[in-house]
Amino acid sequence: MVTTRKKRVAMTEKLKKDVFMACVVRVSREILPHGSFKAVGETHKIHPRTVANLWYSTLKQIPGYQPNTPLDPVSLLANVPETAFTTKFENSGRNPKHDRDMLLQEIKNIDPTARRTIRSLAGAVGIPVMTIWRMKQSKKLKVHTMALKPKLNDDHRLNRLFHCIAKIDKNTINSVAEMTFKSMYNEILLMKNGSFLYGTGFGVL
Template structure:
């Protein structure tokens, strides 16, 4: 019984093979067998059936191979029995003139669907071109508008960051270890839209708030300096001066289901110049005294801030009196207007800290403060050091663009350089570029 079943299975397999397309190897074998059995290029009546049974294919396929042989002989060309289907069968590829893409308004190129509609093709065709690398996706973010005076101020700021002793040979940036970057940042308890990865069997997350336009948020003041390392490469100062929320504690005027009356609740405060001065004197200056390395105590410490109206000017009497009591030479400096790319906080640290704090659940403002403070304390000092190098590379790009901000942040592959022990401490600049910027400012 098993032998009969095996014979039936073999016959079924052979019948299925008869209807499959012949491979080029099978075609060549059939041609050689027919040629060996032919006499003066002629076959007997039973030859094609015998060869078909030998290769387990249909007789029609063997006869088509032989007709191809006779056709080649009549035309006087070399015999070629390979399949023609790879060239003549299948769906023909749609030809799209991609040079028309540049002529389509950018407002119609925001999605694959709208671009396909403008080109008059299917979106699947464009998606295939995108996966093949024929189309590129770009995320465009708004940048501050710069006037000519802004560009000139940005170039002057770039030149001020060079080490004066290196200008005779190869212009090199200062190590910036005596500059403290400060700025404010809003942190939200949650976001309107969040992306999750889940199993298909999981229930979609359901998040609710009382008013999605009034999500709880707190503004923080952050102060960061460049980390310092000893000769062995061990971090001896992580550069973290401090992070402080702009909040106040007030007793609850009435009871609720969650707290009794009089419970201290956290509320945000609006930031003006008086509040900024108060935080600088009561928060930032004591923190600098507590953590600043002793070997840098004799140098001038610069606190770099932007030009927000609420910030304290460099000649503020209250700030100068507070600095005189510290025994340190601490001064305020303003970065160029409309230049967030010249502050390491806006350049990279804020976005990184925001993404890290978003991983933690903040049900109220107190939890938000704890989460942000936790991520700030755990932030890697090596990342802070790399952002300072990114700042120097951005300054070079600003000089190349004549003070403009229409540049891409260059990639230095700092992680790989650091693993190999080749991460530079400071970056240098081409002397011709430095002289061209100097000449442009002198005109």
């Protein structure tokens, strides 16, 4: 025998408001009588536990409400906020352990050479790799091409300086104002110091 699963009722804002109003109407002698959740659930064709969750979650949003205190129907209807029945899908699920906005600020202060991969960035910030991966999947982090040139040590600086001096036109060396350099159209300058610094790619987060 094949059994069909009962279709779940969509909890719209109107339905939530109607369910809460039905519970408020049943308040008697400053309490909600036993069996009210079941009765309201049968009327609106939803589970009693759903009614209970909606009831208690709405009460928590009422300013000044304290648990286990007498219920006043007039006060409940007057003080319930308008956003109590609004569906917020972005607030569903477990709360993130790390504040994403604070992480983005910390990442901006990290040297780009220390955050070229997800693993290196996670180690620099001190958070799990999966947190960085989720931020990348949610488009909070994007991979960009490294625009910074490799760092130059003292030997590289001297070699570049000597190369520039060697290209000065000797016929103009006596006058600093008229000093010119030889053309370098047929020469290629190899960046020897860049071949080992970025051997695994140019990505940066």
